[in-house]
Every structure is written in structure tokens, then in C-alpha cells.
Amino acid sequence: xxxxxxxxxxxxxxxxxxxxxxxxxxxxxxxxxxxxxxxxxxxxxxxxxxxxxxxxxxxxxxxxxxxxxxxxxxxxxxxxxxxxxxxxxxxxxxxxxxxxxxxxxxxxxxxxxxxxxxxxxxxxxxxxxxxxxxxxxxxxxxxxxxxxxxxxxxxxxxxxxxxxxxxxxxxxxxxxxxxxxxxxxxxxxxxxxxxxxxxxxxxxxxxxxxxxxxxxxxxxxxxxxxxxxxxxxxxxxxxxxxxxxxxxxxxxxxxxxxxxxxxxxxxxxxxxxxxxxxxxxxxxxxxxxxxxxxxxxxxxxxx
Numbered sequence: 001x002x003x004x005x006x007x008x009x010x011x012x013x014x015x016x017x018x019x020x021x022x023x024x025x026x027x028x029x030x031x032x033x034x035x036x037x038x039x040x041x042x043x044x045x046x047x048x049x050x051x052x053x054x055x056x057x058x059x060x061x062x063x064x065x066x067x068x069x070x071x072x073x074x075x076x077x078x079x080x081x082x083x084x085x086x087x088x089x090x091x092x093x094x095x096x097x098x099x100x101x102x103x104x105x106x107x108x109x110x111x112x113x114x115x116x117x118x119x120x121x122x123x124x125x126x127x128x129x130x131x132x133x134x135x136x137x138x139x140x141x142x143x144x145x146x147x148x149x150x151x152x153x154x155x156x157x158x159x160x161x162x163x164x165x166x167x168x169x170x171x172x173x174x175x176x177x178x179x180x181x182x183x184x185x186x187x188x189x190x191x192x193x194x195x196x197x198x199x200x201x202x203x204x205x206x207x208x209x210x211x212x213x214x215x216x217x218x219x220x221x222x223x224x225x226x227x228x229x230x231x232x233x234x235x236x237x238x239x240x241x242x243x244x245x246x247x248x249x250x251x252x253x254x255x256x257x258x259x260x261x262x263x264x265x266x267x268x269x270x271x272x273x274x275x276x277x278x279x280x281x282x283x284x285x286x287x288x289x290x291x292x293x294x295x296x297x298x299x300x301x302x303x
Contacts, residue, residue, distance in 0.1 A: 009247045013044040015071045016237075017062050019055035019079060024170055025107050025188045025273070026235050030074045032267045033104055033237075036258030041250075053091070054144040055079040060091025063098065067242035069251060073098070077234040078144040081290035085298045086143045094291075098238040100283045101248055102255040105273040108208035108232040109150050109186035110218060112201040114177055117184075122204040122224040125184060129160040137182040138162040139173040146233040147173060147186035150207050152297055157227040177201060188233065189215070189272030207231045212272060234276070234290070236283050252280050 014037070018030045027049065034045040050058035059079055065071035080094035092098075111122060119125040129136045140148040143166065155161055165182050167173045170191065176182045178200050187201070189212055195201045196215065205224040206212055221229040237255060239248060256278035258264055269275050276282070 007246060009069050009250055010041050010043045012070055013046055014041065014069070016045050016047050016074060017058045017071065018047055018049050018074045019051065019058035019076070020049070021051045021169065022049055025190045025233060026074060026076060028190065029105050029107075029235055029268055029273065032264055033255065033258055036261055036263050037254055040254040040257055054083050054087065054142060056083065056087070056091050059094075059097075062238070062240060063092040065240050067240040067244075069239055069243050069247035071240065072101070072251075073238045074104070074235055075100075075238040076146075076236075077286075077290045078146065078149060080287055081294045082144045082149060082298070084291075085294060094287075097241050099241055099243050099248055100280065100287055101237045101239055102252045102259075102278045102280060103234065103236040103276040103283045103286065104255070104259070105268055106232060106234045106276050107146070107273040108189050108206050108212075108230070109146055110189055110192040110196070110206050110215075111150070111154075111184060111186050111204045111221070112177060112192065112196070113184050113204065114180045115199055115202045116180070117202060119183075122221070125204065126154075126158050126160055126225065129162055130158070133161045134163040136162050136184065137165050139165045139167055139176040139182040139185040141170045141173045142166045142168065145170065145173075146188065146231070149294075150186040150229065150231040153207075153229045153231045154221075156297060157221075157229050158225065174201075186231075193272060208274065214270065214272065234286065248280065252278070 016030055016034050018027050020026050031047050034047050037045045050061055062071055062073035138151050173185050174187050177185045196203050203218045205221040206218050207221055207229050209230055259278050
């Protein structure tokens with residue numbers, strides 16, 4: 001794409017590929033931003049769900065797409081920092097195949113149990129976990145998922161070992177706690193709200209640096225345990241490597257403007273997700289930091 005063409009970008013509808021199914025926090029975030037970006041860019045931004053392989057299917061599709069800014073990927077920290085360490089082969093290389101445009105949101109999780117759980121608090125739960133390896137079960141949406149990441153961070157912070165029970169999706173992982181099939185899980189803060197309010201789950205702590213404005217009674221893990229556990233799903237927009245700098249700059253400016261809009265403030269940041277620095281430099285640094293953190297944490301599991 002020439003500089004002249006880049007200045008006219010976009011010249012056709014933009015495809016925003018989401019790596020998970022409809023209805024989850026990543027999909028919801030993508031659709032709200034797509035609505036705002038359609039106005040900012042003057043072309044429809046169409047969300048396309050390509051679920052599977054922990055985000056690998058979607059990432060592989062976008063990595064091989066024409067680098068003209070008309071096919072973009074919603075990428076998560078699990079996809080660029082965790083998946084390369086736990087999957088023997090990937091359809092993409094997060095270090096080479098993408099240009100990281102801008103972060104969208106960070107969504108912490110809430111550690112929760114069934115209302116009738118015998119454990120009254122997170123310290124009590126972790127004390128029981130410390131007493132016997134793999135005694136307490138923790139449901140996840142599979143390796144690389146946000147609650148899988150939180151499980152790893154929690155175990156590292158406390159020196160305990162819980163029994164991971166993988167499911168195909170976050171909703172199935174949540175259902176496992178509601179039906180008392182497992183002892184505990186980590187639920188997206190956006191998803192958890194209605195289940196907390198209806199008392200289908202009992203929240204213990206939130207995996208963020210500060211309490212959530214809309215659920216202020218839930219302490220942070222650091223408040224509950226005295227140890228910091230900050231994890232969840234970080235989402236951002238990536239373009240195929242080789243996308244012209246002018247296109248990336250245009251996209252970044254549009255995303256930053258949408259992030260500051262009442263639309264996103266109301267539908268994303270007031271629902272449990274946290275605002276993030278929208279600059280490209282901040283996203284690139286976060287990618288490097290997350291990759292280094294997880295390489296150290298999952299080093300024994302790296303293949």
C-alpha cells in the first residue's frame with residue numbers, strides 16, 4: 001500500500017476478527033469498539049468470530065491476511081504471552097506476525113465459590129489447599145484462558161497446588177462452580193456481576209490492583225491474602241505485520257478516540273473492565289512485559 005493509499009484508509013469495510021465465541025467479554029468489548037470505530041473510520045467495522053485453539057485459529061487467519069488494515073485481530077494476553085509456552089505448535093508467531101496497534105481494555109476476574117461452600121474466605125480456602133496438594137479443584141476455560149492464568153498466579157503467590165479442571169468455555173467453567181462440580185473458579189468481572197447479585201456464587205476477591213467501582217465490597221486478592229495476584233484478560237487490536245505505519249497511526253488514533261467516548265465508558269469501563277493506555281508504545285511494552293512474565297512463570301511447562 002502506498003503512502004497515498006494509506007492516507008485514504010480505509011477504502012472498504014474493516015473485518016475485526018474475534019478469537020472467541022459470541023457473548024464473552026472479548027466479543028462484547030470488540031462489538032462496542034467496532035460500533036464506535038465504524039463512525040470514526042467512515043466504513044463498517046464488521047466483527048467476525050473465529051473461535052478455537054485458544055485463539056489460534058483467528059490469529060492464524062489474520063497473520064496470513066493482506067497487511068492493509070482491512071483485516072484486524074482482537075488479541076489477548078493469553079494469545080501473545082501464554083499460548084506460545086503451552087502449545088507445541090501455533091499457526092502464528094506473536095513476535096513476528098503482528099503489529100500491535102492499541103490496547104482496548106483489561107478485565108480482571110473474581111475468585112468465587114458456591115454460596116454453600118464450606119470455605120468462608122479466600123485465606124481459609126488457600127489454607128485448605130496448602131494442607132493437601134490437588135485436593136481443591138479449580139475450573140478453567142482451558143490452557144491459556146484468563147482463569148487458567150489466574151490459577152497459575154494464585155498458585156505461585158501462595159505456594160499451593162490446586163487441581164485444574166478444564167472446560168471448553170468460560171460459561172461452562174462458571175457452571176461447574178454453580179453446580180458444585182468444582183470448588184472454586186475465577187470469573188470475568190463483567191460476567192460475574194449478575195451471578196453475584198443473584199447470589200448464585202459467593203465472591204472472595206478480585207484480581208485487580210484496586211476494588212471495582214460497581215462491586216466495592218469485594219476486596220482485592222492483596223487485601224484478602226496480603227499477596228498480589230493481578231490477572232485476567234487484556235485485549236487489544238493487532239494488524240498483520242507489514243501494515244503501513246500511516247494506517248497503524250490512523251487506527252490507533254481512532255481507537256483512542258472511541259476509548260474516551262461515552263459509549264465505551266458506559267458499556268465497557270463501567271461494567272468491570274478497566275481503561276488502559278491506548279498508545280501503541282504502551283501496548284508494545286505490555287506485550288514484552290507479559291511475555292517475559294509468563295516465560296518465567298511457565299518455564300517448566302515450556303516445550
